[in-house]
Amino acid sequence: MKIVQINSVCGQGSTGRIAVDIAIEVERRGHVCYIAYGHGNTDYQRSYKIGNRFEHLLHNILFSRLLGLQGYGSIVSTLKFVKWLKKIKPDIIHIHNLHANYINYRILFKYIISRKLPVIFTLHDCLNFTGKCTNFTANSCNKWKQECHKCPLYHKSGVPSIFFDWSRKMFRDKKMFYSRIERCKTIAVSKWLKEIAFESILNCNGHSVSYIYNWIDHRVFKPADKEEIERFYQKYDLPRDKRYLISVSQEWDMSATRTEDALAIAEKLPDDYYLILVGRMNRSFELPKNIIHIPYISSQMELAIAYSLADVYVHLSIQDTFGLVIGEAMACGTIPVTYNSTACSETPSSFGIVVPPRDINAIINSLSLIESKKARRLEMIEFVKNTYDKTINIGQYIETYTEIVQNEI
Known part of the structure; x- marks a missing residue:
């Protein structure tokens, strides 16, 4: 199998380390794994950096802050990325975090749908099924169950919009794209998030929702002497x-x-x-x-x-x-x-x-x-x-890759 993971970072932060851990185990088991990322640098050999600092800054200021449309910028860099994907010809796309002003998810999803590629979403937060919020609990907002609109956090969230609330449009766009992806599986990082995702737009068109816990390096985290x-x-x-x-x-x-x-x-x-x-x-x-x-x-x-x-x-x-x-x-x-x-x-x-x-x-x-x-x-x-064993839990991801590629889910 040839897998491409997509994340905001590679080898840095919790999600970046998770992506590299998965890639190393995938390679060890005889498959090929690439990581496409937006920010920072990485030592991982099979990597592709999407965009540059100027494009990320433009995406952040113009699209996210002024227009309130995070994920709608980075047009040129995402088109280049899609061109690279066409060369790589992956068997599966594994998506982690798309937020952080580095990728145009509309262009990405159109490519995935046109190629009928299977997709795995790993939910590290809630943004994939809300209009623009990474977490909704502090504000006790459940609009995502039906349709996000009049977002109470549009100017307070991690990437606040100064003027406009486009939460309804972003929610509808996500819903439309998810319904057109033929083979898709959502993997939450906890049972709680799995149950939440099951009530969301990710649970559509026969797509399945499950969970796989993140892992802990037990060589490091153990009682000290x-x-x-x-x-x-x-x-x-x-x-x-x-x-x-x-x-x-x-x-x-x-x-x-x-x-x-x-x-x-x-x-x-x-x-x-x-x-x-x-x-x-x-x-x-x-x-x-x-x-x-x-x-x-x-x-x-x-x-x-x-x-x-x-x-x-x-x-x-x-x-x-x-x-x-x-x-x-x-x-x-x-x-x-x-x-x-x-x-x-x-x-x-x-x-x-x-x-x-x-x-x-x-x-x-x-x-x-x-x-x-x-x-x-x-x-x-x-x-x-x-x-929280690394080998066992990553093994569950690799089993999921095989199942979805063989269209058994």
């Missing part, structure tokens, strides 16, 4: 007479509910606990003494040590489609406390503690249960190894 933890204590000058909660986010700022919740937790933490926040932070506000901020941990091995020294990983997001960091912490033997919202409560299974969204008192009360949860620590680590 005492010497590694001791070096981490010294590097970040951590008090040794405290117990630790840890939480990881790309960014902590006062406009985010997770930051508000972290500060509220700190107010009520017992004296023997500190909270470690990992990620970028707007330091225009003062942190309480029992919060330790680590701006950025680039090394996954060092992040695994950070998880390992903590008693609790507390996940403060209310809208995740998977929750990879929760699984990483569990693989290091750290007990997770998560909100009962979207897929956040799915990853911990029975090994963690699930509390109502933004219920700070419930988080504080859950600390009394940590020691009893630790009794199943080894069982939890084994569960994570089996459930």
